[in-house]
Amino acid sequence: MRSPLLAALPFLLLNLACQQSATKSSAPPTTSQTATPVAKPQTATQHGAPISNAPVVDLANLITTPLSFEGQKVIVNGTVRATCQNKGCWMELATGTEEKAPGCRVTFKDYGFFVPRDSAGATARVEAVVKLDTVSKEMVEHWESEGATFALKNPDGTAREIHLVATGVELQR
Numbered sequence: 001m002r003s004p005l006l007a008a009l010p011f012l013l014l015n016l017a018c019q020q021s022a023t024k025s026s027a028p029p030t031t032s033q034t035a036t037p038v039a040k041p042q043t044a045t046q047h048g049a050p051i052s053n054a055p056v057v058d059l060a061n062l063i064t065t066p067l068s069f070e071g072q073k074v075i076v077n078g079t080v081r082a083t084c085q086n087k088g089c090w091m092e093l094a095t096g097t098e099e100k101a102p103g104c105r106v107t108f109k110d111y112g113f114f115v116p117r118d119s120a121g122a123t124a125r126v127e128a129v130v131k132l133d134t135v136s137k138e139m140v141e142h143w144e145s146e147g148a149t150f151a152l153k154n155p156d157g158t159a160r161e162i163h164l165v166a167t168g169v170e171l172q173r
Contacts, residue, residue: 042172048113049168051075051127060095062130063102066162069130076126076164078103080119080171084146088114092148093124093164104162105148106169115169122171128164135159 057074078093081103089111094103106126108114135143137157140150150159 044170044172045116047115047169047171048108048166049127051125051168051170054127059093059104060102063095063104063162066130066132070132071130073127073129073167076128078124078126080115080122080124082147082149083115083117083119084143084148085117086146088117088119090143090146090148091115091119091124091169093126097121102151104164105143106164106166108169109165109167113169115171119171122173124172125170126164126166127168128166131163131165133161133163135161 054073054075057069057076059076059078062069062074062076076093078095079097079101081092081094081099081101083091090105090107092103093106094101106124106128135150135158140148140153140157140159144150150161152160154160
C-alpha cells in the first residue's frame, strides 16, 4: 500500500515548481536584462545676468558675417574652447570642439563677473553685444600668456577679432 505522502508528492512538486516560476517572473531583472543606463544629467550654471529674449544667432553665421551683427545684442550657443587661466575674465567660444573650429572671444560687461577657469569643453549660451575690435599688441601678448589664440594676428602684433561683451552666460556640462 502506498503512503498518502507519496501519492501527493507529484502534486507537491508541481505546486513548488509553479511557485518558483512565479517568484522568478516577479523578481527584478538581472543586469543582462536591464536597459541602457540613463545618461548622467547635465548641470547648468548661470554667470552674470539671466539670459533674456534677445535674438538667437548662429555662431558660425556671426563669425562669417560679423558686420551684419556689429553693435547688436544677440544670444549665441557654442563650445568653450579656452578660458583665462588667471581669473576666468574671458573665454573663447567656438562652433565645435575641434582645435581649429571658428570662434570668437567673450569678455564680461564691466568686468562684472567671471566664468570658472575649467570651463573649456562646456557648452555655453551667451547673451552679448557684438563688437569688432583691433586688439593692441600688448593686449594680444597679455591674453596669449593666459592661453588665448588669435586667428587674425597682424604682422605688427595687433589682432583683429570678433568680440562679444556678455551680460550673461549659461554653462552646461
